[in-house]
Amino acid sequence: MAEEARALAAAAQTAAAALQGRALLGSEAHALLGAAGAECPAAAGWSGVLQLAALLGRLRLCSAIAGDEVRRWPGARPRRRLRCLRCGSGDAQMRSTPCASCGRVCACCEACILLGRSRECELLVIGSGQRAFGAQHPIFWHSLAPNRRNHRPNDSTPAQQLSASEPPEAQEAQDRLSRWKLSPAQAEAAGAALAFIEQPVTKVRIDLSAEPTHRRRADLAAPGSSAHAYFSSLRRLLQWRKQTDAFQHQFLLWAVTGAGKTEMIFPLVESAAARGGQVLIATPRRDVVLELDPRIRKAFPHLSVVTLYGGSPQRWERGTVTLATTHQLMRFRRAFDLVIIDELDAYPYHGDPMLHYAAEQAAAADGRCILLSATPPAPLQRAAASGRLCHARVPVRFHRHPLPVPVQLRVPPAAELLRQQQLPASLRKALLASVARGAQVFVFVQRIKLCEPIAAMLGAVCPPETAVGFTSSKDEERADKVNRFRSGELRVLVTTTILERGITIPRSDVFILDADSRLFDEAALVQMAGRAGRSADDPAGRVYFCSSIPSRAQRQAVRHIRIMNRMAAAKGYIINLDAAIHK
Ligand SMILES: [Zn+2]
Ligand SMILES: [Zn+2]
Numbered sequence: 001m002a003e004e005a006r007a008l009a010a011a012a013q014t015a016a017a018a019l020q021g022r023a024l025l026g027s028e029a030h031a032l033l034g035a036a037g038a039e040c041p042a043a044a045g046w047s048g049v050l051q052l053a054a055l056l057g058r059l060r061l062c063s064a065i066a067g068d069e070v071r072r073w074p075g076a077r078p079r080r081r082l083r084c085l086r087c088g089s090g091d092a093q094m095r096s097t098p099c100a101s102c103g104r105v106c107a108c109c110e111a112c113i114l115l116g117r118s119r120e121c122e123l124l125v126i127g128s129g130q131r132a133f134g135a136q137h138p139i140f141w142h143s144l145a146p147n148r149r150n151h152r153p154n155d156s157t158p159a160q161q162l163s164a165s166e167p168p169e170a171q172e173a174q175d176r177l178s179r180w181k182l183s184p185a186q187a188e189a190a191g192a193a194l195a196f197i198e199q200p201v202t203k204v205r206i207d208l209s210a211e212p213t214h215r216r217r218a219d220l221a222a223p224g225s226s227a228h229a230y231f232s233s234l235r236r237l238l239q240w241r242k243q244t245d246a247f248q249h250q251f252l253l254w255a256v257t258g259a260g261k262t263e264m265i266f267p268l269v270e271s272a273a274a275r276g277g278q279v280l281i282a283t284p285r286r287d288v289v290l291e292l293d294p295r296i297r298k299a300f301p302h303l304s305v306v307t308l309y310g311g312s313p314q315r316w317e318r319g320t321v322t323l324a325t326t327h328q329l330m331r332f333r334r335a336f337d338l339v340i341i342d343e344l345d346a347y348p349y350h351g352d353p354m355l356h357y358a359a360e361q362a363a364a365a366d367g368r369c370i371l372l373s374a375t376p377p378a379p380l381q382r383a384a385a386s387g388r389l390c391h392a393r394v395p396v397r398f399h400r401h402p403l404p405v406p407v408q409l410r411v412p413p414a415a416e417l418l419r420q421q422q423l424p425a426s427l428r429k430a431l432l433a434s435v436a437r438g439a440q441v442f443v444f445v446q447r448i449k450l451c452e453p454i455a456a457m458l459g460a461v462c463p464p465e466t467a468v469g470f471t472s473s474k475d476e477e478r479a480d481k482v483n484r485f486r487s488g489e490l491r492v493l494v495t496t497t498i499l500e501r502g503i504t505i506p507r508s509d510v511f512i513l514d515a516d517s518r519l520f521d522e523a524a525l526v527q528m529a530g531r532a533g534r535s536a537d538d539p540a541g542r543v544y545f546c547s548s549i550p551s552r553a554q555r556q557a558v559r560h561i562r563i564m565n566r567m568a569a570a571k572g573y574i575i576n577l578d579a580a581i582h583k
Pocket of ligand 1: 084085086087088089109110111112113118
């Protein structure tokens with residue numbers, strides 16, 4: 001009997017350690033424990049083990065969907081609200097259905113259903129979280145003698161020992177950066193980000209004068225305002241402060257398309273790992289995760305790297321560096337000392353509160369978050385401009401040539417071109433010039449149904465040996481066509497914004513039809529324009545905005561690109577300054 005109790009206690013400790021920093025459904029927790037090689041005591045089963053670990057305070061067991069009562073303001077009637085504790089979604093995402101496992105009608109969260117059903121009757125196992133860098137307060141390079149640095153004992157690697165023996169001075173940061181062979185612009189931004197993640201979070205006293213005027217305290221106390229107006233003002237004010245609080249852990253790395261973001265995160269990963277921290281790199285798309293995987297492994301051969309996406313074979317493993325699609329973040333809770341979020345303005349991360357919640361929950365208390373983007377959403381740009389959010393800009397590409405500035409072509413709407421079956425002379429000339437100079441051509445259209453007929457029309461205009469293709473999100477052969485475009489077999493590709501990011505063709509020009517469409521905002525236009533001039537061999541790719549009159553978004557995109565070029569020239573980042581001035 002005593003033997004059994006001892007085995008159960010040991011299993012509970014093992015389970016608690018294996019589930020640290022995790023938020024898993026009951027069935028997932030069992031799978032993780034099985035994969036971790038933990039021995040399940042026959043009498044108690046995994047459920048008994050988890051219950052004991054919870055009683056010992058080593059993890060938390062709760063219903064995956066919790067109900068609570070909220071009042072919109074003091075004295076208002078309470079309202080019952082359901083909330084998914086895994087993804088943070090509220091009532092709007094809940095659906096009550098007859099449930100096979102509990103035999104009742106119970107609520108299921110539809111927002112995170114891709115990761116397995118989160119139900120009212122399902123258990124959510126939340127492992128113990130941690131403070132950043134495993135300490136009461138974060139440990140900093142300059143505050144510790146080398147021999148006192150806090151390493152997790154089983155996580156020490158040759159790379160870390162190397163870093164630990166260096167003198168902890170300002171010069172040292174420069175040395176650490178120099179081994180990554182960054183361009184001057186990359187090095188400056190990476191240096192700023194490095195300083196941010198290695199410094200303690202300073203609780204800045206919020207400057208009330210910086211708050212938007214309509215949210216000031218004075219407004220709250222304005223005579224004659226109704227209770228409702230008072231409480232909604234108060235709610236906005238509290239939201240603003242909560243956001244400002246969150247910004248203290250975040251750093252925006254605003255790098256133009258083709259700036260070489262991946263190289264800039266290497267020193268950050270190195271710094272966190274050397275201090276015994278765990279790093280998460282989250283990106284919206286699975287193909288980017290798969291592309292990043294070999295680069296990270298090559299840069300850090302001594303660190304354990306875990307790559308997570310739907311169906312990943314490593315899904316229950318733990319590593320110093322975790323690469324994941326954003327959805328996988330929901331399986332973690334207070335786990336990472338450093339969270340790096342790539343392309344935070346891209347689908348699906350942008351505009352999805354569930355993924356924002358997941359990213360927030362995945363970071364350890366006092367953990368740092370690096371946000372990467374070429375086109376940050378407006379609220380972040382404003383926060384950066386007002387000084388609420390620490391940030392660094394990389395205004396130039398890694399090859400140190402200016403970004404191509406889009407040229408406006410007066411072209412009727414694409415539908416009109418199709419009706420007339422004729423291209424305007426200006427568009428025809430520009431297209432043939434691009435083909436003649438040996439560039440591959442992206443032609444972006446606003447709607448999927450335009451891809452095929454436009455491709456047929458362009459095919460008739462181009463020289464007969466020029467292969468013209470089209471693809472969209474609905475195209476089953478998309479991967480194949482993109483590969484044929486990458487290999488150079490297809491010379492012209494007509495597509496939608498589905499290819500606005502992530503694809504790099506060395507010598508390419510960009511044409512955007514219906515550039516004044518409401519579907520193309522400033523960020524989309526900047527991203528599409530960012531496909532041109534990516535390689536050092538052909539840095540001056542051509543970009544054409546085709547529309548009858550330039551839209552506001554078009555003007556903003558051109559302004560955005562010009563500002564970045566001017567900033568790069570002013571800082572001396574551009575190799576050939578003459579070219580920049582003539583742009
Ligand atoms: Zn959910
Ligand atoms: Zn149920």
